[in-house]
Amino acid sequence: MLRTHVVKLARAAPSVQRSFSVAAIRASEGDTGGIRSGGIAAGLRKLKEKLAQQRKHLDELDQHIKDLESERSGEQ
Structure with missing residues (x-):
């Protein structure tokens, strides 16, 4: 009986067997994943100018x- 439950659990959970690489962020060509050169300050600077x-x-x-x-008031 225990054996049948183990087999069912192993077959029923393919998402558990999935590797972490499936959930990795997809980057475009040239993307390094780093922040922009100005960082958050560049966005704040633009906002302050606006x-x-x-x-x-x-x-x-x-x-x-x-x-x-x-x-x-001068006319009246």
């Missing part, structure tokens, strides 16, 4: 609104 541009644009819009309000 935020600075957006802040500048918002400041310009705010100034334009203030100018329009001052012109409108």
Whole structure:
């Protein structure tokens, strides 16, 4: 009886017998797996530059609104 259970378990679990190389990450040609030269700092730098541009644009819009309000109050 024990022998039949062992045989069934051995046949039923092909995923257990699979090697680890099946789950390996597939790399493209030239990929080394290392981080980029700039690392995380390069992404943060780009994000900060984009935020600075957006802040500048918002400041310009705010100034334009203030100018329009001052012109409108002068007309009334």
